[in-house]
Amino acid sequence: MRGNHLEVLSAFFDGEPVEPELLAASLREPGALDFLVDFARLRAAVHADTSRPTEEFCESMRETLGRGDARRGSHRRLVQMSLAASLALAAALGGFSVRSLLDRGQPTSGPVVVQTRQAPGRASAPASETIVTPVSKAPGRTELPKSSKQEVPSPNLRMRFAEWHDTVL
Amino acid sequence: METTATDLFERYHVPAYRYFLRATGSQDVAQDLTQELFLRVLRGLKTYKPEREGGWLFRIARNLVLDYRRRQLPRHVGLADARRLGTEATQLVAFGLSEALSLLSESDRDLFLLREVTGLNYAELAGVCDTTPENVRSRVCRARCRLKELLSARLSVDENKRRNEDG
Numbered sequence: 001m002r003g004n005h006l007e008v009l010s011a012f013f014d015g016e017p018v019e020p021e022l023l024a025a026s027l028r029e030p031g032a033l034d035f036l037v038d039f040a041r042l043r044a045a046v047h048a049d050t051s052r053p054t055e056e057f058c059e060s061m062r063e064t065l066g067r068g069d070a071r072r073g074s075h076r077r078l079v080q081m082s083l084a085a086s087l088a089l090a091a092a093l094g095g096f097s098v099r100s101l102l103d104r105g106q107p108t109s110g111p112v113v114v115q116t117r118q119a120p121g122r123a124s125a126p127a128s129e130t131i132v133t134p135v136s137k138a139p140g141r142t143e144l145p146k147s148s149k150q151e152v153p154s155p156n157l158r159m160r161f162a163e164w165h166d167t168v169l
Numbered sequence: 170m171e172t173t174a175t176d177l178f179e180r181y182h183v184p185a186y187r188y189f190l191r192a193t194g195s196q197d198v199a200q201d202l203t204q205e206l207f208l209r210v211l212r213g214l215k216t217y218k219p220e221r222e223g224g225w226l227f228r229i230a231r232n233l234v235l236d237y238r239r240r241q242l243p244r245h246v247g248l249a250d251a252r253r254l255g256t257e258a259t260q261l262v263a264f265g266l267s268e269a270l271s272l273l274s275e276s277d278r279d280l281f282l283l284r285e286v287t288g289l290n291y292a293e294l295a296g297v298c299d300t301t302p303e304n305v306r307s308r309v310c311r312a313r314c315r316l317k318e319l320l321s322a323r324l325s326v327d328e329n330k331r332r333n334e335d336g
Contacts, residue, residue: 003310010310014284016291038317045266046191046285053186053200061178061207068211069173
């Protein structure tokens with residue numbers, strides 16, 4: 001019997017996938033059935049071994065492994081709790097940092113209000129003086145609507161206006 | 170539900186012990202190696218993969234056997250002794266499966282035992298022995314044919330002996 005036919009029979013005997021055509025050819029070989037029967041005898045001889053480790057040994061192993069499993073479980077719980085605490089701390093710190101960054105991006109002073117005062121001696125003349133007063137943020141103070149905030153002139157604009165005003169006057 | 174070392178012990182201690190017993194021929198050594206195997210399993214559970222459970226566990230088992238043989242060989246039998254014992258053994262007529270197994274090459278014997286004792290398939294065995302499923306297929310077949318040859322020789326000699334005694 002050729003080696004490849006034996007391999008097919010052996011693999012088939014082990015429940016491994018084999019090509020049906022090859023299996024048919026292998027089974028037609030003389031002595032193929034004897035080989036299969038011998039393989040089965042060999043397996044039976046190996047499985048006839050009923051030896052086991054002693055019960056005392058098994059008990060001792062169960063005890064040791066049980067302790068190890070318990071230690072492993074508590075260690076894992078500890079790691080999980082530490083991880084959860086670290087995440088919570090990181091989230092809190094992150095939130096604080098973001099808040100600080102956002103606060104830094106805001107102007108320190110509130111909206112600017114431009115007031116005009118009539119120049120003395122001129123009844124209906126245009127404003128002769130412009131006072132730009134930053135309105136400090138104070139608790140309870142009502143903020144101007146957003147659109148008003150955008151229209152409020154910046155200090156630079158105020159300087160240009162003052163220069164223009166001086167020139168005109 | 171996570172698998173614990175105790176679960177794996179319940180599932181595999183008998184096949185592992187039988188594999189060690191067949192591979193070493195000593196009950197004490199088999200028990201020691203079984204103990205070492207499950208202690209390593211406990212320590213190595215981080216690398217455990219449920220889908221390759223058997224392969225993972227018997228890979229550790231096989232490494233233990235290889236380590237054991239490496240430690241034992243120089244103390245008990247040198248290479249020349251092993252060859253001499255092998256030759257003598259083939260001339261002996263009364264040897265059973267264990268003796269026949271001892272005449273196989275280490276790798277063929279391991280593969281045959283792992284296949285028969287643990288029931289791992291060829292792909293899993295290939296993972297255990299760092300080889301290909303095709304190689305496993307061919308080596309398991311070679312081991313079987315050699316065992317059949319050795320054991321049938323023994324059986325025929327036993328048969329002749331019986332006939333002589335009857336005659």
